[in-house]
Amino acid sequence: MILYIAEKPSLARAIADVLPKPHKKQDGFIELGNGDCVSWCLGHLLELADPADYNPDFKPWRFEHLPIIPDEWKLKPRTQTRSQLTVLRRLIRQSKQLVHAGDPDREGQLLVDEVINYLGASATKKRTAQRVLISDLNPKAVSSALQNLKPNSDFIPLSVSALARSRADWIYGINMTRAYSIQGRKAGYQGVLSVGRVQTPLLGLVVRRDAEIENFVSKPFYEVQAVIETEAGERFNAKWKPSDNCQPYQDDEGRVLNRKLAETVISRIKGQPAELLSLTQKRKRENAPLPFSLSSLQIEAAKRFGMSAKDVLDNCQKLYERHKLLTYPRSDCRYLPEDHFTQAGEVIASITNNQPNLAEHLPQIDAGRRSAAWNNKKVSAHHAIIPTTRQANLASLNDAERKLYTLVSRYYLAQFMPAYEYDDTRVDLRIAGGQFIANAHQTKNLGWKPLLSDAAEKHSSLPVLQEGQPLTCIEGILDEKNTQPPKHFTDATLLAAMTGIGRYVTDPEIRKVLKETDGLGTEATRAGIIELLFTRGFLNREGKAICSTEVGRALINCLPESATTPDMTALWESELSRVCQQEASYNSFMQPLTERLKTLIAQSSQVVIPDTLKALSPKPKPKRRTSRTGARKPTTGAKRAPAKSKKTTPSRKPASRKA
Template sequence: MQAIVAEKALQAQALAAPFRHVKKGSHIEIKPCEMFRNGALLTWCSGHLFEIAPPHEMNPALKKWQMDTLPMIPESFKYKIIPSKASRFKAVKDILTNPNVTEIIAAGDPAREGELIVQLVVRMSGVNKPMKRLWVSSLTPNAVEHAFSNLLDIEQTKPLYHEAMARSYADWLIGMNASRAYTLLIQSKGAGRSVFSVGRVQTPTLALVVKREREILQFVSKPFFEVIAQFNIDGSVYEGKYSMETGTRFEKKEEAEAIQKQCQGKEAIVQKVKTERKSVPPPALHSLSTLQALANKRFRFSPKKTLELTQSLYEKSFVTYPRTDSNHVTKEEAAAFPNILNKLSSLEPYKTLTANTTRNILSDKRYVNEKMVSDHYAIIPTENVPSLNSLSGDEKKIYDMIARSLIAAHYDPAVFAHSSIQTSIESHVFITNGKQLLFPGWRPVLFESEKEDVILPSVKEGQQGEAEEVKVTEGKTVPPKRYTEGELITAMKNVGQSVDDKELGQVLKSVSGLGEESTRSNIIERLKQLEYMEIEQHRLAPTQKAFILMDAVEHTLLASPELTGRWEKRLKEIGKGEAPANVFIDQSKKLAQKIVHDAINHSSSWQFESQVQKKSEEKHLGGCPKCGAAVVDKGKLYGCTMYSTTKCSFMISKKMLGKTISAANIKKLLEKGKTNLIKGFKGKSPFDAYIVWKDRNDGSVQFEFKNKK
């Protein structure tokens, strides 16, 4: 008899679905059939069941954080069961140790973490039985049966297990040592009592956010001036913008006014008319990062939420494996597209759209390219099309994006006419640009409405007229915007494009930037949980704590994408069986030593007191309702700056009923007496409300509901 070990319960149900089976408490029994002559026992892990033990559980002397115990380099790593998963491990172990089980089929997600989860559970169960590997990127019955008929030998995927183990050991070595070293050293400089968590991916990701914030803080807005002329050419009236080699903007108003005076009321001639047709092909199919970025932009879903929703759709067998960095599929998958489109046509939103598809994409390398698919292909709908009523509202939104992406790929390109008119007044040149959609192609599949065209008048080269009105307009340069969570996902993936070192840039591109498709959302969530950044008006704002850490790690490998880029490159080589894991782990031990040594050496130049004060001033949110002093962000709460001198007790907790209250809302409360509508408070049932003063004199607050009865 075979034992099948899945990663999660829903996945286990999908794996059992093609066969006659019965659920028996904590496992599923597959009845004898052609695929399983003696039947099979199917169990699941519920994600990771084990974690590497913390330092003090390996060595009690390490419980107290002290510099003289660093670096911590265990001779061997020990695993401990995650306390909340103990009963689940017992259920899995009971199946694996069953004397009737003679072979184990590892059926975790088709990736390195799925490999680690199952193989580690087998190892910790103490069994030594032959193993096979189920590798399946779609959980439809047909795909599952095909995968069970083509099981891999466990040695074929063992390198992925070694890759995942090496990554977890190395992350422990760097994270544990760097976090303790920087925490102790920063605290010794009087910069608070916070714990400063450091990691090879999370820290350079935070560096992106802090760098952007510094650009905003240092930005000095400057006025600029442009000259706009209104032309009348034989009755055709249009506007043009003065253009020169350096652009259209003047720094000095006097210079713009001089052009205005020279052109006002003067004769104008159409110097050049140009129209160009441009075809815009449908967008690529979705990888996880493009799906997360789009869902964040369209619905303000966090990347974590998008991954969870897509994972749920995958486990219900409605879409393919979500943790993919590929936008392409193989010919084998593309051959199923006509059938999938036919199935989608049974759903009302897609009936007309699928009927109007215009082409087969089997030979289009923008979508079908074996070389661009490694372990997993793009996220696409499966032939198992759901009833949309069976999906939650948010699942439906994600499924709709995935379905429309595939449908749009089967449409012709959209065609635009880009036109321009160059109008001259003596030696002065004015440019007028227009754009018109000539053929919509795929656009109606993805966009409900189109922006209005900018259609230029029909004029010909050589026609003459006059500049009826010439005006000077004033504008101001604006700072870059903070990242949204979706934009940060994209920035993490494309970080190699902004690196000056070309060789390093190529390394980062080869490993798809910072982090993996499956881990980027977790990194962002962790940075929020660690109070390094928070959401303000749907964008990511770094906290004072983030600035302190970045000041400390500046100019080190920990703040640069270089470490994680070269690290991921070597890990991928281990996963392909091209490099040994033990050498990588030994190098990580040496790196942990270097990081601690460098932190100690650099700490002599750290000066946080003035910087902490400066960051505190930047975070002043308004006047204290009790004493009038400044209210600032104090980490876990917002409070009065006069507490230490006058004992002013005004404070507001950052978390209320499971909801984080942003600095922007506290600022609005202090200024206006009422926050924006805050969604998702967790009472007996979730509710939305404003926070208002209950008594401004004593600083107490209460909820005000949107729909008062």
């Protein structure tokens, strides 16, 4: 018997739908017509054991117990999913062949692997296990994936990487959270001061940005525009570019802070000849942006619709699982496999049938045009998020689902439209020894622009010029402006910071190591991490702005800098990527981490949490009233729980993923 183990029931049903019928729905699995079975996990069936599971003395939080580092790691079943684990135990024992059907990412690989190992599958079954990678739940795509099984052993490095990350997060998070929460209680703060290798650097970004804004002092700066006239009386403006000699009067961004310097330039150039040093005109092409990864979709949806990262992920998950209109949403890739190009015509037809308003762009769409999105070298376990070939009535979607499906559809269609083309002109002038620059931008072909925005043709023209022709500066214009404080983070900019974390790394050597795609957290966890910081009371919203609270600021100010900047976690992600590529080992990642943790715990014993946090302690939850018999009464407005029968069936809802 072949046993297919899917990550979720929705994926299991999609697999069973394309396998031999008739089907028998059993408790926790589907029996196929040929005797094979399809079963499933419910998200994570297992979790890392708690400290108290290693030693009961660890249940109370005491500083002398730290750091807690297990010698042998333990997993334990989640209480609400024990019955499904029992089903899988029996099926694995009965099976002759296992097919791993976890989601096509690092977490999905580990999730099923750890179940297979925990339930004692034989060495032979583990060695011969197959892997199926499914990113589209429609029958044709599922059938194709099942015909391209790969040895599960090929994905061991991916699983090891996920295991290392999971254990490292446990060690770091549990020990640092206990250490600083214990120090907080000494100051009277009764909440949890949680510390994590991703959540804390993210909080640090917000705290530092808020401090920059609070401490910002606006300064005036000055720009000079020269008004140039040709012999024919045509005029245009050119902007002054300060020379190196002006650096003492400029800020770090090159803005001139000295008004007298700008006024001197104006007095010197008025009425002077303008020498045209060079004239360059280039026809430039801008191709459509690539299809979405989850983070890029979350950023764009936050800008366009004001959606939070969690809202985008939740609705994309429904579009993938329930409606089958999108491919796998937890993707960190913006590229597509080259063999997928043969399906382009079907996908385009489905998009325009489902959304007739997009059919107006069909004259510009060429299904034979291949953009840079199709690139096997850039695709690993999963590809970009794109629409499927499924036909659907969009009236069945909620507003958020409809907006996201349409946005993803537009970015896919843009791959088959012409490039945006424009002429870019630059004129370099010398006036009274100073350098001035004029630019012009003229649209030639809007291409894909109307599909993704309300783009109109841009025209900033210059008169017809040629080198050596006589020009005159008839006057100078002084523009006085004021420096502006940085803006508070929003959902879009905070997500952008997480995906492009290299910009915030303080160590220049570490910044060199990081690739552009390295980020803070993973596609699957970023939304949850942001929400966790709100739940903990470390962040709050002020309109679209995301700001730190007093508790969040106090925590960051008490922690060592290495725990509050992205340098450490960026190095983690870089090293975990090396583990995936078999360029580094599990031990080479874990050993330095545990040694560093001992130092951090020792430092935390000297930390003093401000006693002002005592007043900010979370309010305790009200206790339920009890009846005379001692039974608890429900609080006002709560529904009375149904009476328990002798036999209870555990919830079949998927366990939530850990952030």
